[in-house]
Amino acid sequence: MPRAYFDHNATTPPDPTVVAAMVRALVDDFGNPSSVHHFGQCAKALLDEARSSVADLIGAEPSEIVFTSGGTEADNFALRGAAEALEAGGRRHLIATAIEHEAVLNTIKALQRRGWTATLLPVGASGVVEPAALSAAITDRTAIVSVMHANNEIGTIQPVAALAAIAHAHGALVHTDAVQSVAKIAVDVRALGVDLLSLSGHKFNGPKGAGALWIKRGTRLLPAMTGGKHERNRRGGTENVPGNVGLGVAARLARQKTGELARLAALRDRLERGVLDAVDGTAVNGAGSPRVPNTTNIGFEGVEAESLLIALDLEGFAVSTGSACSSGTLEPSHVLRAMGLPAHRTQNSIRISLGAGNTDAEVDALLAALPAVVGRLRTLVRR
Amino acid sequence: MRTGSEFTMRIVVAMSGGVDSSVAAALLAAEGHDVIGLSMQLYDQSGGAAGDLRFGSCCTLDDLSDARRVAGALGFPHYIVNFERRFDEEVVSDFVREYVAGRTPIPCVHCNGELKFASLVDRAHGLGASAVATGHYAQVEHDAASNRFRLKRAVDRHKDQSYFLFSLTQAQLAHARFPVGTLHKDAVREEARRLGLRVADKPDSQELCFVAAGAHAAFVERRAGKLPAGPVRHRDGRVLGGHDGVHRFTIGQRKGLGVSSPIPLYVVDIDADTATVTVGPRSALDRISLTASKVNWIAGQPPGAAVRASARIRHRHQEAPATITPEPGARAHVVFDTPQAAITPGQAVVFYDGEYVLGGGWID
Numbered sequence: 115m116p117r118a119y120f121d122h123n124a125t126t127p128p129d130p131t132v133v134a135a136m137v138r139a140l141v142d143d144f145g146n147p148s149s150v151h152h153f154g155q156c157a158k159a160l161l162d163e164a165r166s167s168v169a170d171l172i173g174a175e176p177s178e179i180v181f182t183s184g185g186t187e188a189d190n191f192a193l194r195g196a197a198e199a200l201e202a203g204g205r206r207h208l209i210a211t212a213i214e215h216e217a218v219l220n221t222i223k224a225l226q227r228r229g230w231t232a233t234l235l236p237v238g239a240s241g242v243v244e245p246a247a248l249s250a251a252i253t254d255r256t257a258i259v260s261v262m263h264a265n266n267e268i269g270t271i272q273p274v275a276a277l278a279a280i281a282h283a284h285g286a287l288v289h290t291d292a293v294q295s296v297a298k299i300a301v302d303v304r305a306l307g308v309d310l311l312s313l314s315g316h317k318f319n320g321p322k323g324a325g326a327l328w329i330k331r332g333t334r335l336l337p338a339m340t341g342g343k344h345e346r347n348r349r350g351g352t353e354n355v356p357g358n359v360g361l362g363v364a365a366r367l368a369r370q371k372t373g374e375l376a377r378l379a380a381l382r383d384r385l386e387r388g389v390l391d392a393v394d395g396t397a398v399n400g401a402g403s404p405r406v407p408n409t410t411n412i413g414f415e416g417v418e419a420e421s422l423l424i425a426l427d428l429e430g431f432a433v434s435t436g437s438a439c440s441s442g443t444l445e446p447s448h449v450l451r452a453m454g455l456p457a458h459r460t461q462n463s464i465r466i467s468l469g470a471g472n473t474d475a476e477v478d479a480l481l482a483a484l485p486a487v488v489g490r491l492r493t494l495v496r497r
Numbered sequence: 498m499r500t501g502s503e504f505t506m507r508i509v510v511a512m513s514g515g516v517d518s519s520v521a522a523a524l525l526a527a528e529g530h531d532v533i534g535l536s537m538q539l540y541d542q543s544g545g546a547a548g549d550l551r552f553g554s555c556c557t558l559d560d561l562s563d564a565r566r567v568a569g570a571l572g573f574p575h576y577i578v579n580f581e582r583r584f585d586e587e588v589v590s591d592f593v594r595e596y597v598a599g600r601t602p603i604p605c606v607h608c609n610g611e612l613k614f615a616s617l618v619d620r621a622h623g624l625g626a627s628a629v630a631t632g633h634y635a636q637v638e639h640d641a642a643s644n645r646f647r648l649k650r651a652v653d654r655h656k657d658q659s660y661f662l663f664s665l666t667q668a669q670l671a672h673a674r675f676p677v678g679t680l681h682k683d684a685v686r687e688e689a690r691r692l693g694l695r696v697a698d699k700p701d702s703q704e705l706c707f708v709a710a711g712a713h714a715a716f717v718e719r720r721a722g723k724l725p726a727g728p729v730r731h732r733d734g735r736v737l738g739g740h741d742g743v744h745r746f747t748i749g750q751r752k753g754l755g756v757s758s759p760i761p762l763y764v765v766d767i768d769a770d771t772a773t774v775t776v777g778p779r780s781a782l783d784r785i786s787l788t789a790s791k792v793n794w795i796a797g798q799p800p801g802a803a804v805r806a807s808a809r810i811r812h813r814h815q816e817a818p819a820t821i822t823p824e825p826g827a828r829a830h831v832v833f834d835t836p837q838a839a840i841t842p843g844q845a846v847v848f849y850d851g852e853y854v855l856g857g858g859w860i861d
Contacts, residue, residue, distance in 0.1 A: 421578075493622075
């Protein structure tokens, strides 16, 4: 059965160039980057190059990039590291949005258990947070403001620059989880005006297990990992050279493939129109808001998203409902709930996220299959 | 229409992660069917802050992983579906209500009837599947003469689970498959070993999946709050002591009564309205008859007149000959030939005609 992969916000296939570079790093340049000899120097050179590529992708300096195991570690590092550094000063209040990724939300919960207070900014049906909401919530005791750049489930882009300006006016540090925006839209750390930015390699055709935290020069942050003097004392432990090399190559490729974004936007728009035309009782969540070009989140009246996902998988189409929990089952989306959607809408929506491999023919095939699949699910006798 | 293996179809298999449903899936896959494994998540698996899992004797994360491994090893797709809300509404809430009402519930029947079959048959249809299979030890037969489906005991009488399936409707039976119902448990384990499945020697689950043995009282109080205290009264009228809620008792219970007596005393009656637990000697447990409600007749309709059958009043009860008289409103009056001990409201009574289940209901 031909299969079409429409879940690029979950992960992407590594680019062959990435894989080749990683294999070389594993096989040929296996040295420890901390070693003084030739082998170490070769590995170190690869790391330097990767760091530069990641920095270039987001308009940063290489020295500001700390490699991590991915987006979740970067988010943990940013929030915990900043919290530990700042709480001595008496500021113990943190602000984020209600639609953050679990990596941020659950790290905030952990900080709350050790005495921090937190405010989650609401979003309306637009799926975008209003700067006025931050102005209302922030105080001079607010230490950290963390706002995701693009939402993973619906793709809406948050006004990070405007929020960062408000936060800085109150002396708060600003973090953005840019895992879903990097390589999907232009991301420039100076233009965003933030202090900390998380990114993850496998979201843009890099490998899993490799990400980075950008730390603006001069930002105080406790180390993510205590150990040797790796990553400028920010994160101990011998570096994941193959992973970081893969991340670097993916970053370099992303800068060269900006034309791809326009193609994805057109493909996504065609897909959305096609679904709305072909299937009754459908609506795009977050439509009308600024969104990353590859993502759409569509509600199907009278259909359980869980069943639709399974039925589509059996037809060869891989989609998602946004986020999955520990066992892989589905829960009502906290993002759609935060947008104020009624309960049934939070459980009848699926996410389709496009990527480099997707073709017009695949979108056509999905559009051809959907009406029958949805129709079959809707004939179920509702008890 | 029910078929043999002469042609293949898409079949949903409810996989608990145990050996029985694993082998059920394997047998269907070996027959060439397009098997889709579904495991039901029935309650929150996320655990607390420390990552500790809540109690569960089945359907735990480990069980879900076992099911996924089996599907992976046998090469068919497997999905975990979230039934938390429905399990809570239809099984757990009923369990709590029954104990509060002074009855002794048997949630597994609700789980089988309302969740596993009703919901999964729906799901299966939505996924283009023609049947739902489980690892139950029971058999379904199609009777050509009446064009009806019959529910039959498993070949392995020790493992027979037909008691738990009495509430299945004709429509559900038409889509039900019990592939291990024709096998002995030893053969099922042997088949699992032959296939190299890791679950081959996994112990059977014995307890309720959502509450630990002996912990049901605390569970009921967490959900329903503290229940009123009341007297423990001898059936001759004397008050022998007190208790902290009727949910702590079941008919026939001897231990934990908090009263002393020269002869053993048993719970013979529970009245939730007055919070009274009545005790008496063993002989006081005997009853000759019972009334059942929400009776399901496997044939799809009640018999026109009273029928003779063997009636089983709990899973491990040695069924006893009785006369069953259908009554209006899906009820039935059951008169045993000889008195039966500890007929317990809330349990199921299931009627057998030899190897076949005629029907069953809930003891009032």
